[in-house]
Each structure stands twice: as C-alpha cells, then as structure tokens.
Amino acid sequence: MNVMTPSDRSVVAPLEEGFSGQVLLPGDDGFETARRVHNGMIDRHPAVIAQCIVNADVRDALAFAIEHNLEVAVRSGGHNVAGRAVGDDGMMIDLGLMKGTWVDPKRRRVRVQAGVNWGEFNRATQLQGLATTGGAVSSTGVAGLTLGGGFGFLSGKCGYTIDALRSVELVTAAGDVVQASEEENAELFWGLRGGGGNFGVATGFEFDLHAIGPTVHGGMIAYPFDEAGEMLRFYRGLTHDLADEFTVLAGLTHGRDEPRTKLAAIVPCHCGAPDAATACLEEIKSFANPVLDNLGPLPYSAMNQIFDAGVPKLDLYYWKSCFIEELSDEVIALLVEQFANCPSRRTKIFVEHFHGAVLRQAPSAMAFPHRDAGYSILIITQWTDPADNDRNIAWARRTYDLLAPHSREGAYTNYMDDDEGTARVHQAFGDNFPRLQALKNRYDPDNLFYRNQNIPPSK
Numbered sequence: 132m133n134v135m136t137p138s139d140r141s142v143v144a145p146l147e148e149g150f151s152g153q154v155l156l157p158g159d160d161g162f163e164t165a166r167r168v169h170n171g172m173i174d175r176h177p178a179v180i181a182q183c184i185v186n187a188d189v190r191d192a193l194a195f196a197i198e199h200n201l202e203v204a205v206r207s208g209g210h211n212v213a214g215r216a217v218g219d220d221g222m223m224i225d226l227g228l229m230k231g232t233w234v235d236p237k238r239r240r241v242r243v244q245a246g247v248n249w250g251e252f253n254r255a256t257q258l259q260g261l262a263t264t265g266g267a268v269s270s271t272g273v274a275g276l277t278l279g280g281g282f283g284f285l286s287g288k289c290g291y292t293i294d295a296l297r298s299v300e301l302v303t304a305a306g307d308v309v310q311a312s313e314e315e316n317a318e319l320f321w322g323l324r325g326g327g328g329n330f331g332v333a334t335g336f337e338f339d340l341h342a343i344g345p346t347v348h349g350g351m352i353a354y355p356f357d358e359a360g361e362m363l364r365f366y367r368g369l370t371h372d373l374a375d376e377f378t379v380l381a382g383l384t385h386g387r388d389e390p391r392t393k394l395a396a397i398v399p400c401h402c403g404a405p406d407a408a409t410a411c412l413e414e415i416k417s418f419a420n421p422v423l424d425n426l427g428p429l430p431y432s433a434m435n436q437i438f439d440a441g442v443p444k445l446d447l448y449y450w451k452s453c454f455i456e457e458l459s460d461e462v463i464a465l466l467v468e469q470f471a472n473c474p475s476r477r478t479k480i481f482v483e484h485f486h487g488a489v490l491r492q493a494p495s496a497m498a499f500p501h502r503d504a505g506y507s508i509l510i511i512t513q514w515t516d517p518a519d520n521d522r523n524i525a526w527a528r529r530t531y532d533l534l535a536p537h538s539r540e541g542a543y544t545n546y547m548d549d550d551e552g553t554a555r556v557h558q559a560f561g562d563n564f565p566r567l568q569a570l571k572n573r574y575d576p577d578n579l580f581y582r583n584q585n586i587p588p589s590k
C-alpha cells in the first residue's frame with residue numbers, strides 16, 4: 132500500500148488537475164479538522180483527504196484510490212461512532228462540502244447533497260413548514276443516517292427516514308453515476324434503504340416531506356433518579372397506546388450541574404394538532420413532580436437540537452445497543468441498577484420506542500428489516516479522560532451482556548461500535564442478507580467499500 136506524506140504532492144497532482152473540491156495532505160490547512168470525526172476515540176490519519184464537490188470529484192478520487200491501492204473511507208456527517216468514515220493511511224472521501232439543498236414545496240419534496248446534516252436539512256425544509264424523520268442531533272449527517280435506516284422524533288408519523296426516501300444518486304466502484312429509485316435500478320434502491328455504504332458513494336438524496344412544524348409540542352421533563360424505575364414503568368404504559376403523531380423517548384441521564392446529578396427523563400415530540408398535543412403532554416406532566424420541565428410548544432428544529440449540547444464532538448464515546456420487545460420489570464431494574472453504577476457522569480441510556488408508521492412496511496420491503504413494535508436500548512457511554520477508557524467500555528459491555536437474555540435478534544447498524552463483527556452485521560439484516568450480498572456481488576465485487584458495517588461479497 133502506498134503511504135503518502137506531504138512531500139507526495141506530486142503524486143496527487145494528477146488528481147488535483149480539474150478537481151472542483153480540495154485534495155488535502157497531512158500538514159495542509161483543514162486536514163486536521165477534516166480527519167477528526169465526532170467520536171474522540173477515533174484518531175486516525177488518512178494519507179489523503181479528497182473533499183469532493185461534484186460527482187466527477189468522487190469518481191476521480193475513487194479511481195485514484197484504486198490506482199494507488201489506498202483503502203477507501205467515506206465521510207458525510209462523521210457521526211458514525213465506530214469511526215468508519217476514516218482510516219489510517221488511506222483515502223478519505225469527504226462529502227462535507229456538498230451542501231446543496233433544493234426544496235419543492237408544491238411537490239413536498241426535497242433534494243439534498245450528501246454533506247448536508249439534519250440541522251441544515253430542517254432549516255431548509257422548515258422554511259416551508261415541511262419535515263420528515265431525521266436525526267435527533269443536528270450535526271448528524273443525512274447520508275449515513277439514511278443509508279442505515281434512520282429513527283427520529285417523527286418516526287411514529289412518517290416512519291423511518293428511508294420510508295420517505297424517493298431516490299439516491301450514487302457513484303459506484305466502477306465510477307458510474309447511477310440513479311436509484313422505485314422506477315430505476317429498483318433492486319439497488321431496495322439495498323440502499325438500510326444497506327449502508329456498501330454499494331457506492333451516495334452523493335444526492337431525494338425525500339418526500341410532510342406538513343409538520345414550524346411548531347411542534349415536546350421538550351424534556353426530568354425527575355430525580357430515585358424515581359427512575361417508576362418513571363420507566365409509567366413510560367412503558369404510555370407507549371402501549373400512542374397516536375402516530377406522538378413519539379416518545381425515555382432516558383437515564385446526567386444533568387449539566389456539577390457534580391452532574393443522575394436524572395430520569397422523558398423526551399416527547401407531538402407533531403399533531405395543538406389540542407391533542409397539549410393533552411398528551413399533560414398526561415406526562417401528571418406522573419410526578421419534575422426537577423426540570425420544559426414541555427410545551429417549540430420549533431421542530433429546536434426539538435432536534437435538544438441533545439446537541441450533551442453530545443459534543445471529540446468527547447470519548449463507546450456505544451452498545453439492542454432491540455427489546457417489552458420493557459419488563461426485570462429490564463427496568465437492570466437498567467436502573469447499572470446506571471446507578473456507571474463510571475462516567477456524562478453517560479446516558481436511551482430507550483427509543485417503535486410504533487405507528489414504522490410498523491406498516493414488511494421486513495422485506497427494504498434492506499432495513501426492523502418492523503416490529505418494541506424498543507431500542509442505546510447505551511451511550513461518554514467520558515473525557517482516556518485514562519478512563521477501559522472501565523467505561525467494560526461497564527457498557529457488561530450492561531449489554533446483562534440485557535442480552537431480554538433482547539431480540541437483530542441490531543441497528545448505525546448504532547454499532549467497531550467490535551461487533553460480521554456475524555452481528557449479518558444478524559442485523561436477518562433474512563435480507565442474501566439479497567444484499569447478491570447486490571454487493573454486482574456493484575462492489577472487490578469490496579472497495581468495506582469501511583462500513585460490511586456485507587462482504589460472496590465470491
């Protein structure tokens with residue numbers, strides 16, 4: 132493998148010729164910022180970063196990587212916790228400069244380029260009072276989240292992010308630019324709705340939008356940690372009968388005070404009529420006396436920034452997650468007991484609930500197969516001192532192991548850290564795996580795109 136150094140400018144000169152974006156080598160302005168992703172645990176040094184602006188840049192960067200035998204990593208928002216967007220000594224294809232956004236209010240459609248994040252997406256679409264399911268943190272990339280499935284505060288009403296996806300523009304390993312939709316390359320489109328970055332570099336996405344916002348009803352209400360068990364039982368009852376418009380998340384978390392107090396919180400979002408929304412929030416407020424209550428009307432964009440300050444870039448993160456069918460008393464006791472002993476006062480456990488529109492597709496309708504009612508448990512272990520790495524990771528693994536007997540088969544690839552292994556990726560796709568592997572054989576037989584939750588070709 133060729134390893135490039137700043138003195139290799141002459142090597143990248145042919146790539147730079149006619150390149151619309153920028154080709155960065157170590158030492159160049161912007162290189163350090165571009166190589167760092169959201170998770171501070173990931174500290175890798177690519178040989179070259181190709182900051183693309185147009186499809187031809189992507190095609191040329193891929194051809195250059197193949198010619199020089201460089202491992203390819205694809206970065207959009209850089210949020211993947213496993214740091215798949217960057218590798219050592221290889222080529223990072225950075226799409227972060229591709230910020231084009233075109234909203235068509237008459238057709239309720241938006242087309243975005245791959246570098247747009249959810250904050251930017253919402254800013255553009257909310258101008259027209261339109262939205263679809265996106266990430267709950269504004270700096271998360273539209274591209275990576277969408278290719279993996281996508282949950283959010285509108286999931287009950289609008290389904291997963293992929294349910295609103297209408298087309299994808301893709302540069303393949305062979306350098307072809309293809310459109311994938313129900314009408315064109317339909318099998319590829321099926322695979323791109325959950326199959327991640329396995330089939331090429333996606334440069335554009337088109338989504339249907341719903342009339343939602345600019346005001347929704349929601350926010351956060353938090354209780355002393357002593358109430359955590361009761362609160363999760365209350366949450367369980369609440370989630371057994373929810374309108375599609377009402378998506379509700381629960382969390383065990385830490386306050387921003389010092390020392391950070393443990394809290395139990397409910398984070399609802401109602402995107403329907405104000406009267407119905409107010410009644411739903413009142414029901415939550417009736418649970419107990421909160422220590423924090425900011426439930427009420429708020430901009431949809433603000434709802435999707437509610438966690439931003441709590442998950443800063445370059446904190447150290449390690450994630451584990453699983454799906455469970457029922458939030459049983461045993462699971463609740465386990466979560467509360469584990470959280471009481473967690474080693475970092477930045478860590479959170481989120482309980483996300485699936486209902487409504489997400490359940491109305493067959494598991495085989497798209498590559499992403501998870502269409503069962505229930506919950507996702509996301510263990511976000513978060514700390515700042517590298518000396519604490521081992522005990523935080525060990526705590527997360529232990530919590531995950533304790534949950535294993537209660538969890539169902541399957542996994543959300545977008546929440547996987549880098550120690551999950553191929554078997555878990557296979558499990559994540561369930562019965563859809565062979566069909567995805569056939570697509571991989573067709574579009575990326577040499578597995579150029581393997582820095583992802585990888586579906587290896589079968590031949």
Ligand SMILES: Cc1cc2nc3c(=O)[nH]c(=O)nc-3n(C[C@H](O)[C@H](O)[C@H](O)COP(=O)(O)OP(=O)(O)OC[C@H]3O[C@@H](n4cnc5c(N)ncnc54)[C@H](O)[C@@H]3O)c2cc1C
Binds near residue numbers: 214265267271275
């Ligand atoms: C703070 C935080 C909040 C999150 N919130 C949510 C949430 O609310 N809902 C949810 O569903 N998920 C959420 N996630 C998980 C998120 O979906 C994944 O981390 C996802 O990978 C992020 O996409 P990205 O573009 O930012 O990532 P990147 O790290 O840039 O990319 C991740 C991987 O996706 C693939 N990829 C990315 N872009 C492209 C492309 N253009 N073409 C081909 N392949 C590509 C590549 O394999 C790449 O390595 C969150 C993550 C974080 C860190």
